[in-house]
Amino acid sequence: MDPLRIGARASLMSLMQTAPILARLTPTPTLLRPFYEAGGDRESNRAALDAEGVFSEEIESALLAGEIDVAVHCLKDCPTQDTPGLAMAAYLPRDDIRDCLVTRHGDTTLDTLPEGAAIATASVRRGSALRAYRPDLAVVPIRGPVSERLRTLDEVGGNVDGLIVATCSMERLGLAHRINQRISTEIICPPLGAAIIALQAREDDLETRKQLSKLHDQATEIEAQTERLILRRMGGFCNAPLAGYCTTTAAGTYTVRARAFGYGGGTTIDTRLTGKDPIQTAEAVCEKLTRHGKP
Template sequence: MTPLRIGARASLMSLAQSAPILANLAPTPMLLRPFFGAGGDREENRAPLEEDGVFSQEIEAALLAGDIDVAVHCLKDAPTHDTPGLTMAAYLRRDDIRDCLVTRDPEARLDTLPIGATVGTASVRRTAALCAYRPDLELVPLRGPVYNRLEALHRHDVDALVVASCSMERLGLRHRIGERINPEILCPPLGAAIIALQTREDDMDTRKRISKLHDQETEIEAEAERLVLRQMGGFCNAPLAGYCTTHDDCNSVTYTVRARAFSPDGGTVIDVRLTGENATQTAMAVCRQLTDHGA
């Protein structure tokens, strides 16, 4: 059998989240190709987060050229619009969508951080939410791999970090999580905690080989969230957040779509939450309400 050529960013995070994929595809023969040139990963001349697709352009080019068969993406970092000729062929079951607080004191909580405490984050979404919830905190721009941010914490450059819970878990750092922050306080990014596998649109053989990894519930939630991003002109670091959740009570399935648009200082927030039987239609209704309210 021809080996399945899998492409992933060369960051430690990307390789850590790719390892379970390789394990779950066994005994299929595979080759993992790491990509070192993703604009969002570079240590120098790093592409700004205001650019859509800064983490995926190199891998998508290789996929289109036929150099790899599957591209592994964090969905929240993937391009908002599908690249012509490519498709998201499988979504792995979603992990914890919440952000978490990491400090040197494992007992510290967001509510108990002292006035003036420094919190490291480069995320527009996190900055706005923290400004609204704890305007007394000092937010310090801090970007880069999780281990680099942890080093900044240990050097006392900052008093705390806010990072994705799923990132800590995938790196084997669950024990460092001090508090998982309620989404009502810090709304997750659209597409949070979802690993997506991208293939060429016409490569039915590869799509069949990875189909056992696909989670239908996650697909529905992911597509609803990507619809909100597309309709509202969002991308990975836009002032836009939200999520879709599935409710199955045995008799019927409904979907709640939440979207939150805000000013970068957290002073203005538009929060819409609707529930319906069709995730796509509910997402569209959310977008209409966001637009009607000025988002």
Template structure:
């Protein structure tokens, strides 16, 4: 077999989370092709987050053109709808879906940050949650790869006291020790598709799909597809005012499986939200039920947080 040509974003986090994939594919040979021009990663003319697929267009174009065989995506950043001719062929086992706090001063938590402290994030979802939970904090925008944001945090001239980032991002770049608090998903609800790495191939490339299937996790696939269904039905994308997740529950020896699906939508100021969750034995049907309730709750209007 010819070496598999694997395309991934050229950010430090993307390359570090892709390296174990190459190792796990052994003895199948693989070659990494880093992509430096992803719209959301550019230092200059960085693409806006208010669009679908801003991190994936360049890699998908190369995959369609046959320049690579596999595209590595963080699922939350991938297009909500499958690009014609391409498919998400393999989902790796999901990592921690929570967000975490990283502070310049050691030992602080979200509750113990002093009033007026400046906390940085570019996420509409995180901003709304922070304004609801700690309205006394100063929330400011920050863009860029995780390592770039961490450098800004360490620069005392930046005025930033803390960051909210994905826990899995810190784990993947080997900086778990920098985490000062893993934040409950009840405080900051994760984005749909959080902490899932997906491997995308051309639809008809069965040889590549067979080669990577050993990396596939069936529980993650069920969760991913349920969450992507919500994104499609609710018109969401990576930085939309929409969040949620699907969890798997096994009873006894594991013969019986149920799923809980949560989704919420909210106002940017954090003052209003709709938060829905349901459980059942069919994740897709539960996700549809959640979408229906979100759409009809309060006649489609957001309700004030209690």
């Protein structure tokens, strides 16, 4: 049997989250190919975060060319429209959607950070939420893999007091012990598509899609499709001033939330609705968000 050729970004984060996927595909033989030149990952001349595909374009091109059979993506970094010829073949069970605070001191929280503390993030969403919650903090732009940002934080005499990063990133790196605070979604709303790993295959590669189906989580697929709909309708992308999520309630209904920010820092609109149909609920949220956003 030919090995299943799996492509993933070459960052430590990406490789750490891909390793369990290879294990779960056993006894199917697999071959991992790391990709080093994603526009958002490059050491120099990194692509801007104000467009789609800066983390996925390189891997998708290889998948379309038949150089790999499966692409591993963080869903929030993917284009909101499926690339022609490709399909999401499986969504893994969703991890913790919250952001977290990481500092040098284990007992620090957002509320106990000293006035003027420098908190690093390149995310418009996170920066806007921080300025709304603690306008006295200094938001410092920083980009790069989580491991690189942690090195910046840990530098002796450095000018960064803390980082805001995804909780799931710290957990996948085996660094959950470094988390100071898992931040409520009421303070920092997560990005649409947060904490979801998606496996992509060629649309006509039915054998590969069948092999990946054993990893698929139906509940995560519903949430993913719902959140991608909001991104498409609202023109969102990975670093847009837009956040939100879909959650499944114990009663079998769906709560859909969307939160839009002004680039200056204040929250402008925060909408959430609950309904029995997640897509219809998401459409109603988009309509409400659009209506409220009109002058």
